[in-house]
Each structure stands twice: as structure tokens, then as C-alpha cells.
Amino acid sequence: MPLVVMKFGGSSVADAEKIKRVAGRVISKKRKGNKVVVVVSAPGDMTDDLVALAEGVTTDPDEREMDMLLATGEQVSIALLSMAIKEMGEDAISLTGPQAGIYADKTHTRARIVRIAPAKIYQELAKGKIVIVAGFQGINRNLDITTLGRGGSDLTAVAIAAATKAGTCEIYTDVEGVYTTDPRLVKNAKKIDYISYEEMLEMAGTGAQVMQGRSIEVGKKYGVDIHVCSTFSENTGTFITSEEKIRSRRPTMEKVAVAGVTYDKNQVKLSVIDVRDKPGVAARIFGRLAKGGINVDMIIQSAATERHNDISFTVARTDLKKALGILEKARRALGAKSIIYDDKVVKVSIVGVGMRSHPGVAAKMFATLAKAKVNIEMISTSEIKVSCIIKEHDLQRAVAALHRAYKLGDK
Amino acid sequence: MPLVVMKFGGSSVADAEKIKRVAGRVISKKRKGNKVVVVVSAPGDMTDDLVALAEGVTTDPDEREMDMLLATGEQVSIALLSMAIKEMGEDAISLTGPQAGIYADKTHTRARIVRIAPAKIYQELAKGKIVIVAGFQGINRNLDITTLGRGGSDLTAVAIAAATKAGTCEIYTDVEGVYTTDPRLVKNAKKIDYISYEEMLEMAGTGAQVMQGRSIEVGKKYGVDIHVCSTFSENTGTFITSEEKIRSRRPTMEKVAVAGVTYDKNQVKLSVIDVRDKPGVAARIFGRLAKGGINVDMIIQSAATERHNDISFTVARTDLKKALGILEKARRALGAKSIIYDDKVVKVSIVGVGMRSHPGVAAKMFATLAKAKVNIEMISTSEIKVSCIIKEHDLQRAVAALHRAYKLGDK
Numbered sequence: 001m002p003l004v005v006m007k008f009g010g011s012s013v014a015d016a017e018k019i020k021r022v023a024g025r026v027i028s029k030k031r032k033g034n035k036v037v038v039v040v041s042a043p044g045d046m047t048d049d050l051v052a053l054a055e056g057v058t059t060d061p062d063e064r065e066m067d068m069l070l071a072t073g074e075q076v077s078i079a080l081l082s083m084a085i086k087e088m089g090e091d092a093i094s095l096t097g098p099q100a101g102i103y104a105d106k107t108h109t110r111a112r113i114v115r116i117a118p119a120k121i122y123q124e125l126a127k128g129k130i131v132i133v134a135g136f137q138g139i140n141r142n143l144d145i146t147t148l149g150r151g152g153s154d155l156t157a158v159a160i161a162a163a164t165k166a167g168t169c170e171i172y173t174d175v176e177g178v179y180t181t182d183p184r185l186v187k188n189a190k191k192i193d194y195i196s197y198e199e200m201l202e203m204a205g206t207g208a209q210v211m212q213g214r215s216i217e218v219g220k221k222y223g224v225d226i227h228v229c230s231t232f233s234e235n236t237g238t239f240i241t242s243e244e245k246i247r248s249r250r251p252t253m254e255k256v257a258v259a260g261v262t263y264d265k266n267q268v269k270l271s272v273i274d275v276r277d278k279p280g281v282a283a284r285i286f287g288r289l290a291k292g293g294i295n296v297d298m299i300i301q302s303a304a305t306e307r308h309n310d311i312s313f314t315v316a317r318t319d320l321k322k323a324l325g326i327l328e329k330a331r332r333a334l335g336a337k338s339i340i341y342d343d344k345v346v347k348v349s350i351v352g353v354g355m356r357s358h359p360g361v362a363a364k365m366f367a368t369l370a371k372a373k374v375n376i377e378m379i380s381t382s383e384i385k386v387s388c389i390i391k392e393h394d395l396q397r398a399v400a401a402l403h404r405a406y407k408l409g410d411k
Numbered sequence: 412m413p414l415v416v417m418k419f420g421g422s423s424v425a426d427a428e429k430i431k432r433v434a435g436r437v438i439s440k441k442r443k444g445n446k447v448v449v450v451v452s453a454p455g456d457m458t459d460d461l462v463a464l465a466e467g468v469t470t471d472p473d474e475r476e477m478d479m480l481l482a483t484g485e486q487v488s489i490a491l492l493s494m495a496i497k498e499m500g501e502d503a504i505s506l507t508g509p510q511a512g513i514y515a516d517k518t519h520t521r522a523r524i525v526r527i528a529p530a531k532i533y534q535e536l537a538k539g540k541i542v543i544v545a546g547f548q549g550i551n552r553n554l555d556i557t558t559l560g561r562g563g564s565d566l567t568a569v570a571i572a573a574a575t576k577a578g579t580c581e582i583y584t585d586v587e588g589v590y591t592t593d594p595r596l597v598k599n600a601k602k603i604d605y606i607s608y609e610e611m612l613e614m615a616g617t618g619a620q621v622m623q624g625r626s627i628e629v630g631k632k633y634g635v636d637i638h639v640c641s642t643f644s645e646n647t648g649t650f651i652t653s654e655e656k657i658r659s660r661r662p663t664m665e666k667v668a669v670a671g672v673t674y675d676k677n678q679v680k681l682s683v684i685d686v687r688d689k690p691g692v693a694a695r696i697f698g699r700l701a702k703g704g705i706n707v708d709m710i711i712q713s714a715a716t717e718r719h720n721d722i723s724f725t726v727a728r729t730d731l732k733k734a735l736g737i738l739e740k741a742r743r744a745l746g747a748k749s750i751i752y753d754d755k756v757v758k759v760s761i762v763g764v765g766m767r768s769h770p771g772v773a774a775k776m777f778a779t780l781a782k783a784k785v786n787i788e789m790i791s792t793s794e795i796k797v798s799c800i801i802k803e804h805d806l807q808r809a810v811a812a813l814h815r816a817y818k819l820g821d822k
Contacts, residue, residue, distance in 0.1 A: 086476070099555075
């Protein structure tokens with residue numbers, strides 16, 4: 001009997017009606033002849049509510065205690081979903097992350113899964129039960145409860161699918177799958193049937209919201225087929241799988257240079273003006289930012305005069321305040337003239353494994369943006385991705401033009 | 412360094428301000444040179460809210476899943492209290508029931524503690540931490556989470572005090588201790604300084620709300636001194652301890668015939684009218700009620716005619732509907748005439764170990780009630796207790812008269 005892992009996010013279990021609906025979908029999957037493991041997140045806004053409770057008693061919550069607190073959210077979901085399934089006539093059992101054998105490292109609030117011991121899951125499946133596992137949580141060697149950070153429930157689902165060698169891991173969301181670009185921005189954005197782990201990783205990294213990168217990495221490492229589909233329809237969604245599998249189904253894969261156009265608004269461009277042009281200056285700036293936990297994305301160093309130049313780079317807008325604080329200190333130490341920033345920029349990217357074999361894909365992007373009168377401020381590339389920083393007010397025009405240029409839309 | 416177990420109920424941790432107040436009390440206990448283990452219940456109405464969630468998805472919640480759901484309440488409390496204590500500068504760690512080594516039997520929703528393995532508690536105390544344990548919950552041999560039923564957090568606290576041989580178990584409540592009777596009913600009700608386990612068991616069993624009987628039994632079995640005191644004041648409350656210890660402190664103990672007057676409104680009197688007077692009739696009635704899970708308290712059989720008589724007894728008002736259903740079926744089988752009930756009755760009791768050596772205590776109760784024009788409908792006695800069923804509208808008068816007659820009041 002095939003084993004399927006189904007994962008439902010918090011919005012899918014936000015109230016009694018939604019929980020019953022999920023119960024119905026799970027039961028129908030079981031009755032089609034599958035063994036079913038379900039992974040669920042905390043209901044709706046519960047995680048936010050719990051964070052607010054913590055903020056009521058402390059300004060700086062202890063991370064172990066935060067995990068103790070947050071883990072209750074998923075525990076509520078699994079108990080309710082299990083009750084709802086039993087009410088509808090199928091047998092079910094809920095398991096917390098620790099009970100399900102999700103072993104994590106000793107980090108708190110963003111732990112990594114180190115091992116899954118699925119004995120208990122197998123035991124309960126063998127009794128004919130639907131097994132409901134709390135997403136987002138695990139246990140470490142101290143027997144402390146840990147949580148896996150953003151996208152943690154996806155990670156739980158993919159990791160369980162890997163550990164149990166489940167055929168598929170189904171990620172249920174409020175969209176129909178992965179799109180060639182954001183359908184809110186471009187009307188004829190098309191659902192992608194198959195996408196490779198590498199492409200999905202780049203799309204997630206450049207702004208596509210569907211899944212977190214970590215769970216895709218685990219899927220890639222263990223060869224788990226991930227099916228991203230809708231909680232609210234029966235339509236086939238998007239399969240995230242290996243290039244090899246896709247090639248066997250879509251022999252033309254490499255003819256498609258670009259799989260999707262993504263964008264990321266959480267960007268700010270910072271410039272350190274008139275830094276002395278001597279060795280170690282960049283290292284000092286970026287060393288300090290790294291120490292402050294700030295990820296720097298794109299970097300440009302532009303020679304202005306003989307002995308001075310400007311260094312520009314992007315960080316997440318949510319890190320702006322912290323970055324400015326660090327840079328202001330560094331400025332004095334480096335003798336730079338000033339720090340300026342522009343938070344009205346966005347990053348637009350094209351992603352596709354076909355780029356490897358298609359020369360000229362990047363050039364076409366630049367030409368398309370130029371023709372659309374979109375100024376490019378910074379560029380960065382990887383093997384299967386090209387990203388440009390542009391002004392935020394150009395975003396819609398840029399995405400639409402690129403989507404058209406690479407013929408990604410429907411009809 | 413002495414070890415103290417402190418237990419705080421749900422109303423003491425209902426919001427951020429209250430949690431901070433509890434944190435303050437706990438820290439002050441620690442700074443007085445004690446090792447401290449704290450047991451807490453779920454915050455305020457959270458348990459009720461969780462039950463309501465379950466009722467949204469099912470009419471008949473699975474008991475294992477109910478325990479999974481309800482256990483989250485205490486987990487929220489322990490995390491928040493631990494955060495609050497750390498915020499105030501002392502080190503603390505929260506432990507769920509399973510983490511604290513509270514092993515229970517396989518019953519769900521009203522499990523019994525079978526063993527406490529306090530190794531983890533000792534480990535954390537040795538690091539100088541305040542240990543916060545979730546009340547009301549344990550783990551069974553299947554590694555399932557269980558809950559201990561009503562008063563479960565008291566039970567957790569007393570059992571931990573027993574297992575760790577703590578000097579005292581302090582039960583913090585919203586009253587100042589155990590009173591000679593309900594101060595809402597009798598103005599000059601007096602706080603009792605020392606009360607024996609036996610008396611407290613009878614008082615709890617006859618309506619005193621302070622503590623559940625199960626935790627007092629555990630306290631008695633393991634010789635744990637229980638100090639019932641107020642969350643909101645520093646006053647000494649009531650010590651529940653052995654008769655021997657009390658005698659050493661209060662040599663006059665046996666001169667006090669009655670320690671307190673209690674009452675229980677959750678009573679209904681049922682009568683089966685005109686049952687045939689032949690052997691096995693009572694057995695059949697009470698056998699069926701027992702099978703239906705209904706506890707019968709007092710019983711009176713009164714011969715009315717030669718061959719017929721009436722049987723009257725009391726059950727909890729909350730069981731009335733169920734009892735009537737069972738009796739209606741039994742009535743036909745027994746050929747009884749009718750079933751009548753009176754739910755306007757209450758049980759008033761006097762409790763005291765002094766009764767053993769003082770004859771005439773019960774007679775004085777009946778005389779006092781008669782003088783107060785309170786009609787007695789049923790009577791039951793134990794070695795250290797006398798209970799009477801009276802009309803509810805006589806309650807205040809009866810309690811006040813008894814309280815006065817046994818000289819229990821202040822001044």
C-alpha cells in the first residue's frame with residue numbers, strides 16, 4: 001500500500017469548519033488505498049497570539065522557553081484534526097514531534113532535523129490508523145522541545161517522506177501550485193506542472209513564497225517528489241522533482257530557458273560613500289555585518305576617484321535599522337564620508353535550468369528591461385538565475401515584460 | 412538547602428500581570444535559601460476554551476486526543492512563568508509532565524500517577540535553577556500524554572513533594588486557607604491553623620472546595636505537609652498534616668470535637684416509591700446505577716405497608732438526568748409505582764477527629780438543627796463526620812447554627 005505524506009498549513013486548520021474539510025480530504029486519500037501521514041501547522045494566528053503572550057511577560061524571551069510555548073500550537077492542531085477524523089469514521093492518532101521521533105539539534109527556534117526515527121509512525125500505520133504529526137517541532141538530545149523556524153512544517157513533512165520513503169509529499173496551500181510568476185501581478189501567469197529542485201530553490205530564494213528553501217533541499221537530497229497543490233480544489237498542482245525525472249516526462253525541458261520570473265520586495269540598497277580604496281576595507285564592512293547576523297546579497301564596488309570609491313550592497317529591508325547602526329560605527333573607523341540607503345528598490349529574477357545550455361538568456365533580460373524603460377541598478381547571477389535590482393515603481397512593468405519575453409504565459 | 416514545592420492554580424497565572432506576581436513570589440522563596448519546584452495549572456479559562464474547540468469538531472471527543480489537547484494549557488503556563496522569572500533575574504527551566512518524569516497509568520482524562528522519576532528535576536535544581544513543572548499531566552507506558560482529572564495540579568504538586576521528600580508542599584489559592592466554614596455564608600468563619608489529613612479528606616468529600624481528595628490522600632500516604640495559603644498575601648494559611656504532628660503543636664486537639672462545618676449543593680434526593688419488599692430489590696437498583704457510573708451517597712429504606720416500601724437515596728445533581736433514565740427502566744422491571752426526585756436539597760456536614768473520643772457530637776447536631784427549625788431528611792455518619800440532608804432554603808440558617816453551637820467562630 002503506497003504511503004503518502006500530506007501537509008496542511010495553519011490557514012487550512014484555522015477553525016472547526018476548515019479542520020473538518022481537511023479531515024475529509026485526508027479520509028478520501030486513505031480510502032483510495034493509501035497509508036496516510038498528515039503533518040499540520042498551528043491553527044491560524046495561534047503562533048502570533050503565543051508570541052504576544054510571551055511579549056507580555058518578557059522583553060527578551062528565552063529561546064528554549066519560546067519553543068516550549070510555540071510547540072503547543074501544533075499540538076492543538078493535531079489533537080483537533082485527529083478528533084475530527086475519528087468523528088467522520090476513520091481511526092487516527094496524533095503524535096507530537098517528539099513522539100513521532102523527529103530528532104533535532106540543540107539550536108532553539110530554528111533547529112535542524114538531525115534524524116527521524118519513524119518506528120512509532122510505522123506502528124500506528126500498521127494498525128490502519130491515519131497518523132497526524134505536529135509540524136515545526138522536534139526533540140533534542142536533552143529531551144528539550146525545539147522548533148524548526150519558518151517553514152518548519154514543510155520541513156517536517158518532507159523529512160518524514162524521506163525517512164519513510166513515501167512516494168510523494170503533498171504540500172497543501174492556498175494557491176494551485178507554483179506559477180511562472182505572481183498571478184496577482186501578471187494575469188496570464190501559468191501554473192508550472194514540473195519544476196526541478198534547483199529551480200524551486202532559486203525561486204524560493206528570490207521571492208517565490210510557496211515553500212522555504214530548507215525543505216526543498218531535503219527533498220532534493222533524499223529524492224522526495226513534492227507535490228504543491230491546493231487545499232481547496234482537487235486539481236493537480238506542481239511537482240517539484242529531479243531534473244532527470246522531469247526530462248523523462250518533459251523531453252523539451254532544456255528548450256525552456258526560463259521557468260519563472262520572481263521578485264522580492266524585502267530589499268534595500270545601502271551605499272557607503274567615499275571609502276578609502278585600500279585592501280581590507282570591504283572585508284571590514286562585510287565582516288561586521290555578518291557578525292551582526294545580517295545577510296548581504298548583491299555587492300557593487302565602484303571606483304569614483306583615484307583614491308576613493310563607493311561600495312553598494314543590498315540587505316533585507318527588515319534588517320535596515322540594524323545594518324545602519326553597524327555601518328555608522330564602521331564609517332567612522334573607515335573614514336568614509338556617509339551612508340545612504342534606498343528602500344524603494346526591488347529585486348526581479350529569472351530562474352531556469354535551461355540557462356546552462358542557452359547562451360544569451362541574461363542579455364535578453366537586460367535588453368527586455370531596457371526596452372521597457374526599466375533602469376537596472378545592480379546585477380547578480382548564478383548558474384540558473386539572473387537577478388536585477390530595479391526601482392520599486394518599475395516592478396509590475398518589468399515582471400510583465402520578462403514574462404512575455406520568455407513566453408511564459410498561457411496561450 | 413530545603414526544597415519547597417509551590418503550586419499555583421489557573422487563576423494565579425491568568426494574565427501577564429498575575430504571572431509576573433507569581434514569578435516574584437517564587438523568586439523571593441528562592442532567595443530565602445530554598446530550592447524551589449513550582450507546579451502550575453493552565454492559565455485562567457484556557458482549559459474551557461480548549462474543550463470548546465474540541466466540541467467544534469466532534470460530539471464525542473476521543474479521550475487520548477482530549478489529553479493531547481488539554482495538556483497544551485499547562486505547557487503555555489510553564490513557558491510563560493519561566494520566561495517571567497528569567498526576565499526578573501533568576502534562572503529557571505520549564506518541564507512538561509513527561510519531561511519531569513510524572514508517569515501515569517493508561518487511563519485518559521483522569522489518570523493516576525504510578526511513579527515519579529525526579530532525576531531531571533534534581534539535575535536542574537543542582538544547577539541552581541527554579542524548576543517549573545506542568546501540573547495535571549503525565550506520560551504513560553505508551554509514551555502518550557495523559558491528564559490527571561480535576562484537581563490534577565494539586566496532585567502533581569503533592570506527588571512531587573513526596574518523591575523529592577520536600578519539606579513542604581505549598582498550595583497557593585485565592586483564599587487565605589481552610590476555614591471552619593464558608594466565610595461567604597458565615598461572617599465569623601475562622602481560618603484553621605492545622606487540620607489533619609483525615610479531617611481535610613472528609614471536608615473535601617463533603618463540599619469544601621479548597622483541595623481535591625486525591626492529593627490529600629497522597630499527602631497522607633507519604634507524610635507531606637501541605638500548606639494551603641493565599642497567592643495574594645504573605646499570611647500563614649492552613650497546614651494539612653498528620654494528627655500526631657498536630658497534637659504536638661496543639662495539645663488540645665482532642666478537646667475540639669468539630670473542626671469545620673461544610674455543605675454540598677450538588678445533591679439531589681431520589682425516591683423509588685412502592686417497591687416490592689423482597690430480597691435483591693435494592694441490590695438491583697444500586698447495581699444498575701453503579702454500572703452507569705453513578706455514585707450513590709446516602710440511602711434510606713422506609714417500610715410503608717406490609718409488602719411495599721420506598722427507597723430514597725442521594726446522587727450528584729449533575730447525574731440526575733442519567734440516574735432518572737436508568738431508574739425508569741429499573742422501575743418497570745421491579746414493578747415500582749413511581750420515581751420522584753427533589754433537587755432543592757443540600758448536604759450539611761460536621762467534621763472532626765475529636766468525635767472519636769467525644770460522645771454526643773451527633774446528638775448535638777440534631778438538636779441544634781431542630782432548634783433552628785431545620786428539618787433533617789436523611790443522615791449518614793462516618794467515624795469523624797456526620798452529614799444531614801436538609802432543604803436548600805434552610806442552608807444558611809443550618810450552617811450558622813452549627814458553626815455557633817460548636818464554637819467555631821472568631822471571638
